[in-house]
Amino acid sequence: MLAAGSGAVPPVVWVPVVAWCVAWQASLQHEVIHGHPTPSVSFNRWIAGPPLALWLSYDRYRATHLQHHVDERLTDPLDDPESFYVTERDWQAAGPVGRLVLWSLNTLVGRLVLGPPWTVVRFALSEARAVWRGDPTRRRDWIRHGVATALVAIVIDLGFGVPLWLYALAVVWPATSLMLLRSFAEHRLAADPAHRSAIVESSGPLAWLFLSNNLHALHHERPGLPWFVLPKIYRANRETVLERNGGYRLSGYAEVARRWLVTPRDHPRHPGRAS
Structure with a gap:
């Protein structure tokens, strides 16, 4: 970033590297939410790091993601904070x-291009309504996040010499797109909650990112497993895991793109929610 701010490295080089790192930090924050990589909660929270994505409050991410892990409510637009489905009324x-x-957001290209602003605005409005209603926990979390974000912004703009508008558009937006690439196909509608989570058998750079x-069904089954154990457990129990998740398997993100790049993967309306 210092080299980028000085102009020593062109944006076409540093932008994708920094965006990749910001998305990777979000994956690390996800691990911290589930109690990894050390037994110390305070140390894990510290290594989750500053809010490099700017908009994502770790404390609020933690609260909403744990709510997402109530598998009986997966995909429900009212009870699953990470659902992209909407009610009949909406x-x-x-x-x-x-x-x-809404149809566009159910294609991969739409999710990657329009998904970041849609996600940020929807998340911000939901949190703002709760703060307005007087939720003290959210107010405390957002004050803490605001202070941390201001410090990050000062370092980026004044310390590294990268304008915030450029960082937001060239780093935060694509980093959020990478996060949404992972989540795009990881859940589907199914009567059995165990059949709603996918296995994406990626083993390349995206699996590391x-x-x-990407072994999401196994993660939902055993959220206490750290990331570096999941592939080994999956390889040893592949047939059993796929039997339990109803065979919801994708060979990799190339298959995700082939199937749903411009084709909606599902109707945006959740069939079980009228309002």
């Missing part, structure tokens, strides 16, 4: 333009 209220956006969270 679908009807969206209007033609809103429905087009996501810290093995």
Whole structure:
């Protein structure tokens, strides 16, 4: 970043590297939420690091992600904070333009391009409403996050000489896209909650970036397993894991792109939620 700020390294080189690192930090924060990589909660929280993505409060991410792990409510637009489905009422209220956006978000290209602002705005509005209603926990979390974000912004802008607008557009946006690439196909509608989580058999750089969270069905079964153990456990129990998750398996992110790059993977409306 110092070299980038001085102009010694062109943006075409440093931007993807920094964006990749910001997305990797989000994967590390996910591991910290589940009690890794050390037995010390305070140390794990410290190594989760500053809010490099700017918009993502670790404390709020932790709270919403643990709610997401109630598998009986997976994909439910009211009970699963990470769901991209909407209720029947919201679908009807969206209007033609809103429905087009919702359809677009269910394609991979739409999720990667439009998903970051959609995710940030939706998350911010949800949290702002709770703060407005007087939720003391959220107020405390966002004050803490605001202070930490201000310090990160000062370091980026004044310390590294990278304008915040450039960092937001060229780093935070693609980093968030990488996070959304991982989550795009990891859940589906299914009557059996055990069949809702995917296995994406990636073993290349993306598996490292996501810290093995591509083995998502196994992660939901055993969230206490650290990332570096998941691949070994999966290889030893592959047939059993796939039997338990209803065979929801993808060979890698190339298959995800082939199937859903411009084709919606599902209807945006959740069939079990009228309002």
